[in-house]
Amino acid sequence: MPDPRPGAPSPAAALPAPRTEAHSSPDAAALPGPEARPGTDAAALPGPRVEARPSPDAAALPGPRTDARPGADSRPGTGPHSPRRDRHRHRHRLVKVVALCAATAAGGMLVLRGNEAFAGLVSPASPDAGPLAAAAAAHENPDPGRVLQIVAHPDDDLYFMNPDLRYSITAGHPVTSVYLTSGEADGINAGAAKTASTAPDKPAYAEARQNGIRAAYAKMATGDRRSAWKRTVIPTDGGGRAELDVLVARPEVNLVWLQMREAGNVYADRPDSLHGLWDGRVERLESVLASGTPVRQPYTYTREQVVRTLLGVLERYRPTTVRLQDPTPGRHADTRRYTDHQDHMYGARFAQAALAAYAKEVKDRPHFAVQNYLGYLNGSLPSSLDPVEAGEKLDILDTYAWLDQSDHCGSEAGCGDLKVADHPAGNNWTRSINYARGTSTSWLTSDRDHGLWAFKVLDGQVAVWHRAGLIGAWSGPRLLPGTGMDPGISTATLPDGRIAAFGTRTAFGARPADYTREVVMAVQRAPGSEEFGPWESLGTPETSDEEWTSDISAPAVSVDGAGQPAVYVRDGAHTLRGRVRAADGGWGPWLRLGGDGLTGNPVTAVDGAGRRVVLAGTARTVVGWVQPRPGAPLGPVTATGLPDTALPLTAQGGPTGVRLWFRKPGSGNVRTALVTADGGLRVSGLTDLGGLSGFGAVTASGHLLAGRAAGGQLGSEVGPGRPWERSPLMFVGSPSSTTTGRNMVSLAVVGLDARLYVTSSQDAPDAYLAPWQPVGPRNTGP
Numbered sequence: 001m002p003d004p005r006p007g008a009p010s011p012a013a014a015l016p017a018p019r020t021e022a023h024s025s026p027d028a029a030a031l032p033g034p035e036a037r038p039g040t041d042a043a044a045l046p047g048p049r050v051e052a053r054p055s056p057d058a059a060a061l062p063g064p065r066t067d068a069r070p071g072a073d074s075r076p077g078t079g080p081h082s083p084r085r086d087r088h089r090h091r092h093r094l095v096k097v098v099a100l101c102a103a104t105a106a107g108g109m110l111v112l113r114g115n116e117a118f119a120g121l122v123s124p125a126s127p128d129a130g131p132l133a134a135a136a137a138a139h140e141n142p143d144p145g146r147v148l149q150i151v152a153h154p155d156d157d158l159y160f161m162n163p164d165l166r167y168s169i170t171a172g173h174p175v176t177s178v179y180l181t182s183g184e185a186d187g188i189n190a191g192a193a194k195t196a197s198t199a200p201d202k203p204a205y206a207e208a209r210q211n212g213i214r215a216a217y218a219k220m221a222t223g224d225r226r227s228a229w230k231r232t233v234i235p236t237d238g239g240g241r242a243e244l245d246v247l248v249a250r251p252e253v254n255l256v257w258l259q260m261r262e263a264g265n266v267y268a269d270r271p272d273s274l275h276g277l278w279d280g281r282v283e284r285l286e287s288v289l290a291s292g293t294p295v296r297q298p299y300t301y302t303r304e305q306v307v308r309t310l311l312g313v314l315e316r317y318r319p320t321t322v323r324l325q326d327p328t329p330g331r332h333a334d335t336r337r338y339t340d341h342q343d344h345m346y347g348a349r350f351a352q353a354a355l356a357a358y359a360k361e362v363k364d365r366p367h368f369a370v371q372n373y374l375g376y377l378n379g380s381l382p383s384s385l386d387p388v389e390a391g392e393k394l395d396i397l398d399t400y401a402w403l404d405q406s407d408h409c410g411s412e413a414g415c416g417d418l419k420v421a422d423h424p425a426g427n428n429w430t431r432s433i434n435y436a437r438g439t440s441t442s443w444l445t446s447d448r449d450h451g452l453w454a455f456k457v458l459d460g461q462v463a464v465w466h467r468a469g470l471i472g473a474w475s476g477p478r479l480l481p482g483t484g485m486d487p488g489i490s491t492a493t494l495p496d497g498r499i500a501a502f503g504t505r506t507a508f509g510a511r512p513a514d515y516t517r518e519v520v521m522a523v524q525r526a527p528g529s530e531e532f533g534p535w536e537s538l539g540t541p542e543t544s545d546e547e548w549t550s551d552i553s554a555p556a557v558s559v560d561g562a563g564q565p566a567v568y569v570r571d572g573a574h575t576l577r578g579r580v581r582a583a584d585g586g587w588g589p590w591l592r593l594g595g596d597g598l599t600g601n602p603v604t605a606v607d608g609a610g611r612r613v614v615l616a617g618t619a620r621t622v623v624g625w626v627q628p629r630p631g632a633p634l635g636p637v638t639a640t641g642l643p644d645t646a647l648p649l650t651a652q653g654g655p656t657g658v659r660l661w662f663r664k665p666g667s668g669n670v671r672t673a674l675v676t677a678d679g680g681l682r683v684s685g686l687t688d689l690g691g692l693s694g695f696g697a698v699t700a701s702g703h704l705l706a707g708r709a710a711g712g713q714l715g716s717e718v719g720p721g722r723p724w725e726r727s728p729l730m731f732v733g734s735p736s737s738t739t740t741g742r743n744m745v746s747l748a749v750v751g752l753d754a755r756l757y758v759t760s761s762q763d764a765p766d767a768y769l770a771p772w773q774p775v776g777p778r779n780t781g782p
Contacts (some may be wrong), residue, residue, distance in 0.1 A: 027342060032569060054228045064517065078603060091526065137670040145753030145779075146174045150310065152274070152347035153262060154209040157430045158216055160373045160399055161323055162393050162690040163385070167712030169220045171730060173752060174252035176317050177217075178310070180274065180347045181262035182206035182288040189414050191422040204413040206259070207477060211409045212400040212416035213255065214245060219399050221250040226408050229255075233294045233386035234660035237312030238305030240287065241295045256313060259287050260301065264375075267337040274346040275305050278322060282618040291413050295585040305311040310354030315362050320754040320779055321732055322355060322370045324348045327506075329375060330551030330572050338549065345549065346371070349515070353508060354485065359459040362475040367458040367754045367780040369732045370487050372436040379427030381434065381666035382648040383618055387504040389668075389710060390431045431666070432646075433695060436735035438487035439601055440554055441699040444748045445491045445499060446740045447528055452758070454736070454775075455489040456750050457502050462489060462522070465756050465775050466530060470740065474775045475530075477756065480522060482535045487733060488554040488601075495563035497527035502555045502567060505535065516540070517550040519567060528705055541577040541590040548572020558653075561610015561630030568614055570598045574614060576625070576637070594637040595623055600647040608655035611677045615651055620644050622660070626677040638681040648734075651675075652700045661698040661705070668693040670705065691715065692726060697734035702745045702763035704737050714749060716769070729757055729772060739763060755779045 081275030147168050151157050157165055157177050168175050187200035188206045218227035236242050236258070244259040263273035271281045284300040296459060301309065314322075327348035329340035338345060355370065364404045374381075385393065401424045402416020409415035411593035424430070425523035443455045450470040456463050460483050486504045493499055499524045507516050519538040525531045538555075542548055553570035560566070568578040576593040602616040615622055622642045625634040646663040653659075657676040660683075664671050670689045676682050699706050709715025714727040714735055731749035739745055745762040747769070756775040761767045 004382075009585070014545070072086065076363070087288065097740070103186070119223070130558055144171065144173045144756075145320040145751060146317060147176070147321045147323065147752060148314065148317050148321040149175070149177045150180065150347070150351040151177065151325060152180050152341065152343035154179055154213045155183070155397075155400060155420065156325065156344065156375070158213075158393075158397055159426055160325065160375050160433070163389055163433065164371075164398060165711060166220050166392070166396065167219070167730065168752065169250075169253060171712070172252070173730075174254075176254040176256060176313075176319070177213075178256045178258065178313055179213075180258050180260055180306075180344060182257075182259045182290060183209050183262055183287045184263065185419070189418050189478075191418055194418075201210050201291075201413075202288055202518060203291040207286060207292040207411060207413035208402075208415070209417050210257065210290050210292070211414065212420075213413050215402075215409065215415060216396050216400040216608065217253055218247060218249075220396060221247055221253050221522075225399050225731065231294050236309040237315075238307075238309030239303070240299035240301060240309065241297060242309075243290075243293045243295050243314075254317075256292065257290070258309060259289055259293065259295065260285050260306075261288050263341075263343050266341045270342075273343065274350065275307075275342045277301075277306065278346045278349060291410055306350050306355060307353045310351060311357050311361070314354060314358045315365070318365050320366050320368055321752045322351075322368055324351045324370060324372050326374055327352055328552075329436075330549055330574075331574060339377050344375045356460055356508075359483065364781055367463070367778045369456065369750055369754045370456055370460075371438060371732055372487060374434040374436045376427065376429075377599075378429050378432040378434055381432060382644040382646050383428065383431035384433055384663065384668070384695040385431055386647075386666065386668045386710070388746045389693060389695075390666075393432040394425055397426075397430055400424075407607050434600075434647050435733065436662075437554060439697045440488045440490045440626055441650050441697050441734050441736050442557075444491045444738050444746065445493065445738035447493075447499065448497050448739045449528060450741045450744070451528065452738070452740065452746055452748075453491070453499055454748055454756055454758075455491060456733070456756070457485045457487050457489060457503070458754055460485055462503065464530075464532070467758075471742070474756075474758070474773075476776060482520075482522075482531055485520075486517070486554075490555055490557050492557040492559050492565060494523070494559060494565065497531075498524040499563070500524070500557070501532070502557045504554060506550075506551065507663045513545060513641050515545045515550065517542075517545075517552060519552070519555050519569060521567075531663060538579055538587055539590070541569065541571045556602045556604040556614065558604040558606050558614075560606055560612045560627060564613065564631055564700065566604075568593075568602045570595075570600070570602055570616060574598045576602060576614065578614075578634070580629050580633075580756065593625060593634060598623075600649070602650040603649045603660075605651040605653035605658045607653060607657050607677055611678060613651065613653075613658040614676055615640075615649055615658075615675065615682070617645050617647060617649055617662075622649070622662075624675060624681045624683075626675075626681045628677075635680065640673075640675070640681065640683045642683060642686065645671070648694065648697045650698050650700060659700065661700055663695065663698070664688060668695055668710070670698055670707065689717075691717070699737045699747070701737040701739050703765070703767075704745045704747060704761070704763070706735050706747055708735075716747075725769075727772065731757075753779050 019365035041565050045594055075705045140753040149157055184202035184206045188203045189205045190194055190198040190200045215225035216228050219225040232244050234244045240248045245255040247253040254709055263270040274531045276282045277285045284302055286300045287298050297363045324723050325344040325348040329345050399418040452467040454465040461479040462485050463477035467474045484505045489501050489503045491501050502521045504517055505520045518540045520535045522535050551572040556568045565579045574597050576595045578591050578593055579587045581587050597618045598616045600617055604614045606612055611627040614625040623637050624640050646665045650661040651658050657674045660673050662671055670691045673683050673686045692715035696708040706716045712730045716725045730752050735749045737747040743763050745763045748758045757772045759769045759772050761769045
């Protein structure tokens with residue numbers, strides 16, 4: 001089938017291992033800090049790796065730090081230690097993520113045929129840098145960054161943050177996982193058949209779960225689940241003690257166990273829990289120490305002490321990427337029960353509070369980005385992983401669950417979680433990974449002078465980067481005033497040429513019930529100005545946090561042909577809500593626009609006639625709304641007839657309609673369809689573009705189509721007949737792209753080092769992407 005795009009033609013080096021120090025006292029071990037892991041300097045920043053389109057018999061594309069020959073299965077996690085390797089080796093179909101791109105570089109000089117001005121795009125990383133600095137920037141190796149994950153229970157990271165976790169470990173990124181509770185449950189380490197005959201022992205069960213986690217991380221990092229750990233004790237800033245585990249063979253892989261009591265139930269009222277502590281129904285939450293932990297003295301934490309404890313961990317590790325669970329998971333419409341475990345939700349809120357304090361109080365630190373992950377809801381959504389990735393994820397859960405029950409750890413408590421052994425896949429959780437926030441692909445935009453603007457959330461504030469004109473120097477990041485910003489920014493250009501940025505903002509308030517999340521916007525003071533006005537609240541369609549847990553989506557924004565901006569969100573009842581801006585600048589009320597069972601974030605774009613189109617996914621299909629004409633209200637919700645889609649969606653306006661981009665469930669292949677508004681909403685031209693297996697949002701501009709590939713890097717394709725490319729960069733959230741003028745396309749990501757990386761290309765069939773350009777200095781803090 002011909003390519004449907006308009007105008008389309010018929011490893012990052014691993015950081016050295018950190019230094020470790022011996023400690024005579026078990027209570028005085030220091031957390032390995034990133035200061036002991038200097039980054040590399042002056043190494044060339046590689047361009048995209050060109051990979052041949054896989055044949056039907058080709059295996060997975062290589063992952064980070066891999067130069068396997070075509071046809072060799074060398075993706076992260078595969079190999080002799082993977083039981084599912086043989087069973088999946090012929091499932092070659094990897095995500096085909098697309099992007100217009102490439103570039104020729106020789107001796108640090110960019111040459112793009114037919115456009116000398118393009119060479120100026122490889123510009124200095126700061127306004128004062130000269131040509132030599134530009135060349136140095138082009139040869140700078142991407143900083144791996146430092147990843148810190150905070151989860152409620154042992155196994156939450158394996159179920160809901162993998163394969164991102166495995167990708168980071170395989171690529172050599174320093175990774176630390178923090179477990180808030182012991183996950184002791186009822187203390188019975190047995191499957192359903194043996195539950196009645198097994199005596200409960202909460203400390204032993206907590207130890208077995210720890211052993212399972214250590215085995216799973218060792219396997220991901222070294223291929224050997226028996227690889228040794230050093231277990232020590234560290235004091236916390238909350239007045240307690242934590243267990244610190246360091247993987248001896250890979251000392252940049254750390255586990256921190258806070259060992260607080262868990263709720264013991266998904267949604268039932270349990271005051272002695274993170275939920276009860278957050279709400280103030282208990283003053284303190286006690287510890288439940290694992291039987292084998294070197295921590296010997298029990299302790300309790302107040303709400304503030306939990307926040308200070310997490311703040312201390314953040315300050316010690318100085319992460320550049322922080323991974324959290326979803327603090328606003330919502331409720332089921334019929335039962336009004338939480339869609340996720342209450343420990344997941346309130347653990348994420350404690351982490352939010354700690355990050356806010358860290359950003360405010362600790363100034364000598366690097367910038368950090370945040371990524372939130374969906375939890376139990378993954379089980380009711382179309383699967384986002386292809387069979388190979390799902391199999392690799394399940395392999396790690398099999399290790400955690402201790403399926404073979406061999407005594408590989410030497411612990412009387414057991415070497416894994418036998419409750420999980422009955423169903424290691426959980427509720428289809430190993431088939432998916434989905435981001436709860438940060439899936440917008442419109443955070444990079446251009447202005448009428450061909451300048452570029454990028455908007456991402458760092459440190460809980462919106463960071464802005466700017467390139468003046470087509471070949472100007474980049475500046476930034478500059479943090480706009482205003483804290484509490486959630487990951488994910490969308491942009492729109494107003495009729496007068498000013499750029500407006502939209503997002504959501506979280507506020508904690510004096511009381512637990514004061515936790516709120518609202519839509520906000522900030523507008524440039526003048527076209528091209530570096531200055532933006534203050535954040536304006538557009539409120540929320542929710543009446544209270546208690547109603548739906550503040551579960552609103554990120555805003556989708558578009559400006560129709562009448563110059564009328566509108567913003568749309570999915571509310572906690574899983575329907576569409578919207579506000580439209582009137583000619584006098586005021587915003588109308590939150591409209592109820594219908595829809596049922598909406599998931600993820602809605603998307604919107606404008607067709608060639610200036611009519612707004614809004615689209616949203618459900619578990620089975622996609623539904624839409626269209627304007628009959630610019631300036632008119634949206635029409636009724638309409639079925640598209642499209643099959644189920646993996647989250648999220650991307651919409652791209654064009655002269656013939658609005659093009660929708662999404663992933664095929666259980667495959668990762670990129671799909672597209674054209675949505676038109678003549679005579680009502682119609683959909684045509686559903687096309688499967690294949691790809692380099694991956695997941696997440698796809699960005700599209702001109703010939704460019706790009707998204708996350710298997711292995712976690714950016715995958716791209718320039719069109720039919722062109723080789724697939726894989727960038728060395730691993731990144732946070734979604735990529736973004738934009739056209740600049742009539743014949744240029746730019747693409748950007750924020751790496752795991754919380755640094756902006758950009759590349760550009762001619763929007764032409766024979767063009768290539770320039771080498772990736774880091775913007776600004778290395779993100780090491782003041």
